[in-house]
Amino acid sequence: MHNGILISLSGLDEVSYDRHRHIVKVGAGNRWTNVYNHLDPKGVAVLGSRDSDVGVSGFLLGGGISFLSNKYGWSSDNVVEYEIVLANGSIIKANKYQHVDLLGCLRGGSSNFGIVTSFTLKTYNINAHAAGVVRYAQSSVPQLFTPLYNYIMTGQDADPNYHIIPNFIKDAGQPHRATFTQFYTREVDLSNPPLVMKPFVDGSIPAYNNFVANLTGVGSLPKAFGGGSTLSSPFRSQWHVTSVLADEQLFRTIHSLWLNVSLPYETSIPGFSNSIAMQPIGNKYIQTTNATPGRNVLGITAPLVVISANIYWSNASDDTTMELFLKDLFTQIKAAAAAVGKAAGYEYLNYGGVNQNPISQYGHNNLVKLRWVKRKYDPRNVFGTLVEGGFKIPGI
Missing domain, CATH: 3.40.462.20 (Vanillyl-alcohol Oxidase; Chain A, domain 3)
Known part of the structure; x- marks a missing residue:
């Protein structure tokens, strides 16, 4: 990176388990090893990475294949809420009650919509x-x-x-x-x-x-x-x-x-x-x-x-x-x-490799949805033009 600012999220390392609601809130700066260290003693599991050194954010924003996926599906489909900072500085939550359009796009749409600061995931009684x-x-x-x-x-x-x-x-x-x-x-x-x-x-x-x-x-x-x-x-x-x-x-x-x-x-x-x-x-x-x-x-x-x-x-x-x-x-x-x-x-x-763009293979209807939601939440395409790296939404 040249003449830019690197924003480290490593301090966002919260792992807060709610045993009554069967969910855990995970800060975006975590690697999965920290999440597992918190949850294993409690006898519960989440659909996290199969390698504990992997970061939470990239894994969940890309879909996520877990050891539990044959039973519970994509890891991202087990995220019940994303907290995200948009390009205009506002902080919103995407869940089944609000910003549902953004919720779906964060399940595979990578870092194109903002800076996700936390993920709330379902937990399962597997030990x-x-x-x-x-x-x-x-x-x-x-x-x-x-x-x-x-x-x-x-x-x-x-x-x-x-x-x-x-x-x-x-x-x-x-x-x-x-x-x-x-x-x-x-x-x-x-x-x-x-x-x-x-x-x-x-x-x-x-x-x-x-x-x-x-x-x-x-x-x-x-x-x-x-x-x-x-x-x-x-x-x-x-x-x-x-x-x-x-x-x-x-x-x-x-x-x-x-x-x-x-x-x-x-x-x-x-x-x-x-x-x-x-x-x-x-x-x-x-x-x-x-x-x-x-x-x-x-x-x-x-x-x-x-x-x-x-x-x-x-x-x-x-x-x-x-x-x-x-x-x-x-x-x-x-x-x-x-x-x-x-x-x-x-x-x-x-x-995905450096010469690939997996998002381009999501199908016509999903690309239309991604572009529409992108223009709604990041109308100036800040996370497309000012953020280097990552897979971008084609046609923006």
């Missing part, structure tokens, strides 16, 4: 649960796609207590592998796990690590993923995202494309590390959206699978090369999906 990570070697990876497809098509709706993050990883000079993060909203008998969970934890697909256990405190797994701010990382990083409709053979094709396109960079780019995830968005997300006052603007009307890549490298001189790598990879992924009629188009904002 003891089963969670952890199962790691599979290269030889086991081909066996994962059939149970993954079955889970996406039927399992996540049949048993919404269960949530997985299917992630495939390739480090330079190492065999590729997979990590499937597991979460079940109550304790389970791990010798006889629930049917939906069974294929991934019962050993029928050989794993070299299985760290799934019964835990207390829903924040325990996100905090294990955190372990230090990404700001201190010595590596450079970038994301990119698209989405597809579920198809087992397409999953295999995407995995093969990812390996093949990545291969030349393993030896030419210092510090190169690469992962691709296949994250299902099921019917519960859509049902919650339809039932929630202040309908979100994400534009999803049918189940899909978010395909996201996260890469790391060492040197700033390779930034452009890495951006071109992601562009090439996702051009091929989109073409493969389109060839079998499985392209979906939606881009999850929280995984």
Whole structure:
């Protein structure tokens, strides 16, 4: 930033739990680790990030996928009130009783409307649960796609207590592998796990690590993923995202494309590390959206699978090369999906890359709504022209 003002919200770190109303007010300056530290001892949970180092504001303004989302939908649909400072300096609250138009646009519309100072979220009585990570070697990876497809098509709706993050990883000079993060909203008998969970934890697909256990405190797994701010990382990083409709053979094709396109960079780019995830968005997300006052603007009307890549490298001189790598990879992924009629188009904002604008993929009606509400609450487009960075509403 040049000749500008940086406004830090880190002092807005309130976490106030109301056990009678089953809500918690969370200041916008929090990271999720602070929220979990407050709520875990009380035996309640919110739909927060699956990595505790993530900031509250960006996560919720981008939609938010939580370990509890198969049961309760998008994290942003579980926000009952936003407190926001508008460009004219006024402070208002958006909830189901007032400014409902703005309420919906804040559920996925990012930082385009003002500075959100607090979020009031629903809480749920979830404490003891089963969670952890199962790691599979290269030889086991081909066996994962059939149970993954079955889970996406039927399992996540049949048993919404269960949530997985299917992630495939390739480090330079190492065999590729997979990590499937597991979460079940109550304790389970791990010798006889629930049917939906069974294929991934019962050993029928050989794993070299299985760290799934019964835990207390829903924040325990996100905090294990955190372990230090990404700001201190010595590596450079970038994301990119698209989405597809579920198809087992397409999953295999995407995995093969990812390996093949990545291969030349393993030896030419210092510090190169690469992962691709296949994250299902099921019917519960859509049902919650339809039932929630202040309908979100994400534009999803049918189940899909978010395909996201996260890469790391060492040197700033390779930034452009890495951006071109992601562009090439996702051009091929989109073409493969389109060839079998499985392209979906939606881009999850929280995984968006520097050369993407996920808001542009929310659909015509939602873009019309976003523009209308933007002109109502920020008529001079202060947060579009004077705030650098972030994804902007196209056509403003």
